[in-house]
Amino acid sequence: MSQHDERQTPHGEQDSAAENAPRPDIEKVQDGSEEYVDAGKASADSVAETDELMAELDQARAEAEQYRDQAVRAAAELENVRKRAQRDVESARKFAIEKFASELLGVRDSLELGLKAAEDNHGDFDKLKEGMEMTNRMLASSMEKVGIEPINPEGETFNPEYHEAVSTQPTDELAPNTVASVMQKGYTLNGRVLRAAMVTVAKPAGDS
Incomplete structure (x- = not known):
């Protein structure tokens, strides 16, 4: 039996209730005419759009995680640089006069030798003066080397x-x-x- 026949009453009259029953595959458009809608296609489009949005969300999350990791690594590297610079400054402060100190060791050696020579020579002032002059020259040279x-x-x-x-x-x-x-x-x-x-x-x- 055709769809048209199903809508007829036993007396051959058209069933008004059947005529007015909603048909899911037909919807009204703005001009009042009826338009056929494929419900399966609409559902598939909705699923595809949702999948696309989820994929974009996953990509955005992956990029955010990547940027977070980069920021963490950059912060760690900056902290390492700061610590190295602090160690360098402390080392420079402690050993800034190392070169001059090593130069002064020779000057002190000369002074000690001069004092010992003065004792051994029982007041030989010429020897003592000579030793002091040599020590003075060494000290002047050491000072000049460090500016x-x-x-x-x-x-x-x-x-x-x-x-x-x-x-x-x-x-x-x-x-x-x-x-x-x-x-x-x-x-x-x-x-x-x-x-x-x-x-x-x-x-x-x-x-x-």
């Missing part, structure tokens, strides 16, 4: 950056504001003042 230079500005113009005036000396032999004498040498370390030279500064003889 320590003396400031001995006698006869130079007074410079407050490198000289400390402790007194003035009236004189006509030197121009005013000239270093007349050096009471104590100064020293620089690679151009920076370690100790200013203590000096006497010339002034005109007529000044009170």
